[in-house]
Amino acid sequence: MSDRALEGLDDRQREAVTTLRGPVAVLAGAGTGKTRVITHRIAYGVDTGAYSPGRVMAVTFTSKAAGEMRARLRALGVEGVAARTFHAAALAQLNYFWPSLAGDTMPAIVDNKVRLLAHAADLIGIQPDTPTLRDVASEIEWRKVTMRSIDQYVAERPNGIGRLNVGRLADLQRSYEKLKDERRQVDFEDVLLACAGMLEAEPHVARAVHEQYRHFTVDEFQDVSPLQHRLLELWVGDRKDICVVGDASQTIYSFAGADATFLLDFSSRHDDARVVRLETNYRSDAAILAVANELMRGRPGALHLAAAKGTRDTQSPQSLPSVTAYVDDESEARGVARRIAEQLAAGIDPRSIAVLYRAHAQSAEIVRALADLGIAATVLGGKRFFELPEVRQALMELRAATVAPIATGFVETVRDILRSRGLTDEPPAAGGAVRDAWEARAAVLRLAEEAPEGMSLREFTDDLLRRARTQDEPSLRTVTLATLHAAKGLEWDHVHLIGFAEGQLPIGYATTFEQVDEERRLAYVGITRAGRTLSVSWARGTRERQPSRFLREIGTRTLSARDGSSSSGAPGVRRAPTRRTVPADDRPGRRG
Template sequence: MSLTTNSPGAPLHPDAILDALDPEQREVALALTGPVCVLAGAGTGKTRAITHRIAYGVRTGAYAPTSVLAVTFTARAAGEMRTRLRDLGVAGVQARTFHAAALRQLGYFWPRVVGGAPPQILEHKAAAVAEAARRLGVSVDRVAVRDLASEVEWAKSSLISAEDYEKAAASEDRPPPSGHDHQTVSRLIAAYEDVKTERGVIDFEDVLLMLADMLGSHPHVADQVRSQYRHFLVDEFQDVSPLQEYLLGLWLGDRKELCVVGDPSQTIYSFTGATQHFLLDFPRRHPGAQVIRLVRDYRSTPQVVHLANDVLRRGRVTNALELVAQRPSGPPVAFTTYDDDEAEAAGIAARAARLVADGVRPSEIAVLYRTNSQSAAFESALSDAGVSYQVRGGERFFSRKDVRDAVVLLRGAARSADPDQPMPEQVRDVLLSAGWAEKPPAARGATRERWEAMQALVGLADDLAAAAPDDAPATLEALVAELTERAAAQHAPTVEGVTLASLHAAKGLEWDAVFLAGMSEGLMPISLAETDEGVDEERRLLYVGVTRARDHLELSFARSRNPGGRATRKRTRFLDGLWPDDRRGGTGRAQRGQARARLGEADAALFDALREWRSSVARETDKPAYTVLGDATLAAIAELRPGSTAQLARINGIGPAKIDRYGQTLLSLVETAGRGA
């Protein structure tokens, strides 16, 4: 299903737009009028379907581009939608987040309705929440402030006032944050609003609330918005909060031109007020709605898709779409048990390094975990393994000083650019003074991070040049315009490094290889998930993690937190019946096949030699083979090829006693295999 044009951005014939789609996606594109509900599973091409729907509507004359408002939940997703529409030859469609669209409208109408400029937006709630707590005499630390700020956001997104909070939280069996009772939180919400009023600021929820009030109270404002936007599309509709749904209803009025897209199995933001209720209840609330299901998974291998379906099937998750894999068979999903967190981080770093050596780009590898506090161990392990990484959720790319300085240099160079010099060469010349070089620096840390950021700009320049038609080559001015647009949407270019991210932050992204780490009770599901609904959401979160992988997927957990600690952890209940049988030390046939399948040809030969050696030791000692060394340990030896006792000791499953007994023999086998290779 590839779509090619003679030149990027050239308008397409309507038939060409439809030809790029599968039957269900085509059904979406043809559903141009009336209420439409698209239930789209992970990897089923929903963005393709909805952007082609808009493009088809524009090309057939059903829509004026400026009458369409497409709303999604992240600036990155909105930017991607605009890029795809541009590539389809459609300009003028507004694709924005809820808050960006609301802020634009509020900024336009405020001077006309209220007068003057709208209030300044409070970027972060923490300071105002802390001040509210101080006024009430409530003792809080930084963690409590963060939790209380999240509770304020939940209440406002759920359209719950301070007066109604106590009753609403109790009725939903919502535990109070940081040990404070519901009555205290209710008082704090009221005090928080007072602090904002005194400071003359509003928060992001207020942007939606104030616009909704303006639309509801001033008919001429509502009429003007509705005359501008006649066709609405909302992506990720399972993440809509009551506040957002309320604003959407005011935008729509009594019209029916609404298309929503979502997946109930990916509802993972209930803590912010999101609810899948609006998606699942859409046909009842919009009589006559056309419901279309997208279940063909083009992203992941059958092995990954099978696990994803099984994760949901074994739980209480209802209304789940069963995905149907469309790609050829791939490597088996790997399951690994480690002794401790340090061993898990080192093992995953070694696997990532091997994937990079085998030709997988670092930017196509991700390590995903439940809590941000888990990232430190992987940062250290990847650094030790010499593998570049980036932490998603850290400092934004376009907020970095080195990136801002580089953009300033490029903007200045664009004013006097040599039209005869290829744009990528100009970019390289400019960025030489900003920390870029042909080869990456050997040093780690800030120096390497700066080079990688500059290299991302170089890569974007190369991509733009390659996409430009021969008769209109890309210019430095065009690159600066692209960077300006991306900065506004926080749509960063690809940085070549393994991505470290929480499962929540990974939503909407995908990689060739994904490591799901920390798959143990207490982390997955998180210990804070005390209700059935909370546990169900944690299962959906695991499903989201699984479906991020295209080809390689490995799930792991550590039996203890620290080296030498008690092995008290248990793997997550969500994988009961799915994790290969490890009752015999991990040497069952399924796990053995998986361990070998992960290795290259030379490493697999060493793995087989190590297994033969283990069999001979087992016969001599009259003990089961798995008591000598497990298959996972043999695979790690074959993969890492230790050259010393110290390196051997770092491998999971080899303690001092086994090093004394088998260490020299193992090193000899590795050395012999190395000579053979």
């Protein structure tokens, strides 16, 4: 059985998988198979008898990633591993121990922090606007995950937020905490704080947790906050069986408290740590990796990615990733849309194409340009697939149909129901909401057509409900539009990275060295999402933007210049300005 967990691994991956006793740090570059290594390492430990599944905790940052980890472990024949987010694991422990410690049930979780903040503001006689309240909510989250008190936070934040001076900002945070306590509620950050506090204050609880979980794996370790790291230390105790996996070059949540030094300093914190570097990239062609390596050259913790054998080693000017300059944003959007239309005409699956950008506001022009060409697109960050009204309606009708006998195969029943709701054999010519609805219904039909032979309609609808619970969403046959943050962890064969200009990437409020370095890592994430082709573009616009400084750092050896309009020359080598005109207290991470 242990041989199965080692199948298809390269030498470095095998080293990571077979090193079962910690501490172990796996430095895994983009596309090097980190999730494969994590799951195969756990499976190998179980198969060899080194691990008991119920004593393994695998921690990650999103419910989707945790669900994928459980699915991969099931495929390897491993059940019973606690693959959870930090919050889910902490909440489970609080729910278990709270009644015996407090003699009562666990407080409710705040469902809307901004709304509660608005009530807290009313109580102290102020009325901040909604954007300000969103910023305050983000600041509360950052303060807690970095383990600062309100007084400590205020001392470091002398300028306040928006129209709230520092005194009113402190008053609002205290009012929020008081109102939350009065309503017997906790927010998500309190869940981590309370769990850590419980483990520190109650030795018998700590002993019980240590007895339950003996082997720990943490994914995306570059994204842990000081609070999460403290909680992890309490979970692990004085044991050494911990494996952390991450890539410092993909640290893009510093604004939310992520601290890559926990990954970079892991071997110094653990004298006997084993460090394994994964640098063979199985996703991208060599020409794309050359761009990524140039961008991150000399940065702390940067890995030098090399293409796996069998990947295209394209180095001719015609096959290099391209950079294109446009006159304005509309021209850029239309130019990118035309290139996507050419790709679709050449038979490329729309699901393998993505347009990535720094901020949500940049999506409007590209959505319009694609719609004008009749190209369907899905914007990540919108409604989840199973929350779409077309999908919910279809699921309701399919559930209702399970009570009646079915004369034909269930796929025909699904097709008939979807046709009655507007599904046609061919998609609508235009883009927009009508096309979006068609794509959603078509995805439901495709799931039915791809279902295992012999599946019943009841089993099919049960599977849809399971997918909805675990956020296992099908891919729509559309081009994907996404911010660079939303794109992390995903991949496409063909990526169009737009807005590569000063003020957009790096974004205008990134003024310090650390903030600009985070923008660099965002660009790196975007570049390494691409498998076969990469096009980069920027638009001068009415404000006479300059090309991103990152283009100058990458240079022309790895990027070929294309003329997008009346702009000429090689935009990748122009010198970007160094002066900033945006106030220095604008911090990255202001959501919205």
